[in-house]
Amino acid sequence: MVDYNTPEYRRNYGLAAVNSITAYEAGLSGQGVTVAVVDTGIDLKQEDLDANLSPLSIDITSNTFEGVQDPYGHGTWVAGIVAAEKNDSGMHGVAFNATLMAVRADNHSDCTDGCTFADNDVARGINYAVNKGARVINLSLGSDQQIIPGSLLADALTNAVDAGVVVVVAAGNGDDAMVGQSRPDGFARFAADAAVKGGIIIAGAVDSSNTITTFSNKAGSGEEQDVYMVAPGQSITTTDLTESDINRGKTTVIYGTSAATPYIAAAAAILLEKFPNLTGREAVEILLNSAKDLGAAGADAVYGQGLLDIAAAIQPSGTLEMTSAGGKSLALEGALLASPAMGGGLAQTMGRALAFDAYERAYNADLSSRIEEPASRFTLAEAAGRMTRLHSSLDVERYGLRLGISARDTGRQHAATSLERHARDGGLDADMSFEASVTPRLSVSMQSGSTAGHTAATGEMALTARAVDPASQLSTQGERAGMTFALTRHLDVGAVAFTGERLQAERMDRSLEAPRQSGGGVTLRRWLGAGAHLDIEGGRMFETGSTLGLTGTGVFSGIERATTDYLKLGGGIAMGTLRLDGAWMASRTETTLDESGVFAGFSTLKADGWALTLTDSRFAAQGHLFGLHVTQPLAVTAGTATLHLATGWRDDAPLYTRQVADLSVAERETSLELFHRYEAAGGLSLQTNFIYRRNPDNLAGVADEAAVFLHLATAL
């Protein structure tokens, strides 16, 4: 990164006072914008200005370029503050790459101690600058006399404003010689004329401590206050005439509202460089509205709108907006909660997008920063928190009944939202499970509560269920009910039904209705003898507010619902003391949008997952059971989201394109779990689970996880 805080920068203290370095760091320096300085011309030999000097510079009297040579120095001083080059020599201007159009308009009489300017010559200079493409005009000139509406000068200023040119005029030095009022001088007061108001800025001067100088005309209490702002104007280092008798090399130091005016003119050039589509009046309004308040709160009779603040001027005004896929304005707010099944796919492929402020200025929307990690992430830390709990279970073998209740103190009171309806008033989070054999051939089961909590409740391996079950993967809290009926000795049929919701959706918007899933399926189990079996399950899952877990708010809203069809194949086989169980699941998801956000469409999302479990009971007689579990949880293997985004400009209007983001997972999660259970005499059992997860939740770049869980149980 370029360091702009150079000796050359520091030599002009006003650059820091107006926060110009923020613009430089954003790559702005007035490049491509022409600032006309209607004044005494410019020193053609000044090496700090020559590279930025426009060949269209002119002497209005002689109508020549050569005649622009500055006879006094004032035009050269002013031009230096606007755009002296950044060349590690002398000082540099506020907009050090702007183009300087020097328009000499003095009356070519004696310029000893200063030149004089006829109104008509200034008017001709303004007209010339407008006709030759200047976007900003600096007038560090003044007069006690008011401009007469209808005069050449009044018409020239009006035409300039109407042409979209930003005009900046000096407020004047010292009170009105005739009237003695502290307000802008007669010439500057024309800025409040109805014909031009809002197109001309009056520049007052402050010192290095941002206090109004003793010489500067103040804003006054009239309408001039609305278009008056201040900039540094005391002891300002700038370029000098190369042959000046007071020249101390390349620079000199000046005082006056003459010096404050070019700060604002140069700021306008920077603003128009970044946002070339702004009108002149818009640029003026932005500069005035973004000024740093000084003196009395709000606009006041001394500082008017306040101190020029370039950093603030280039920032968005009001709320940034985008346009939804349905064509409606959309505030740039909200977040996208990625799905574990999609990992970081969307964040990695999200392209550039623009958002617009109240002036239609384009800013990088940086949508990637609004993508949060999967809301239902099953982190081991969370699982540990949920597992550190008091658990009790009741097994009544005679009736095949098993009842488990697991609870923990969450340590906080929950707000009563739909997201947290499982949280009890006392801050208690409870999970329940129930299994029963109703008849020798019919068994039923039910679970309610957190996914992780059931690991504690059931004492099973922590990851087994999650690997190949879309419902448990997408929800952190829910209910599940199942029924199995032994149709024949070798065939079980069953049904499952489930609902779930994502508690962590509260992270992005507490008012959001929790994305919910529900669904059901049919199961078949074919017993092959000796404990071997083949399983098949098919079902459908319905989501509201999400698609395979992906959900969002604000610009990412609009995911209305999704339907996922899944097929699960599995089986198990016993080989002596070893037992191998496995399952594989594939799914297809169709998404319905309402186009209230930037999502314009989703393709069919294809996903799959698998799990293998190996247990060894060779030491069962001694009370030991060992297990190994490997899984790749559900992950999208193919699918895209289409987003409606502004990516540039064409014909002065935002250019909207359809960007396709790949949702497939680049680096899938692979998890390994080692399991050991020891059952001692007297019903005491100790279970140990060691878990290692690589690319947790299919997120590349997320640190791998490892954890050990202990489970102690005793029979009563």
Added chain:
Amino acid sequence: MPESRSLAISLPLLLVLAACAPAGDATTDIPEDAIRLRDNYYMLPIGTDDDGCPMFRPYAPGMMTDQAIRFRRADGSFTMAREEAACEGRS
């Protein structure tokens, strides 16, 4: 008819004269403390800076001037350079 003929002559003459006049409301009232440097060009004292050094601004009735502050040297001439100013003994 002679009246209308003289009107026809005098009206364009008045318009020409009006067009040649300064666009602003030129005043010939020169402040008493103005320092005359040349025809229609003065320096007006506008008080002192924070250190008490007298400041001046150019003043040219009916004309525009630059808006840079001047200071006064010991020999009475004017300068833009604050450090060249002879500030003591002046008010």
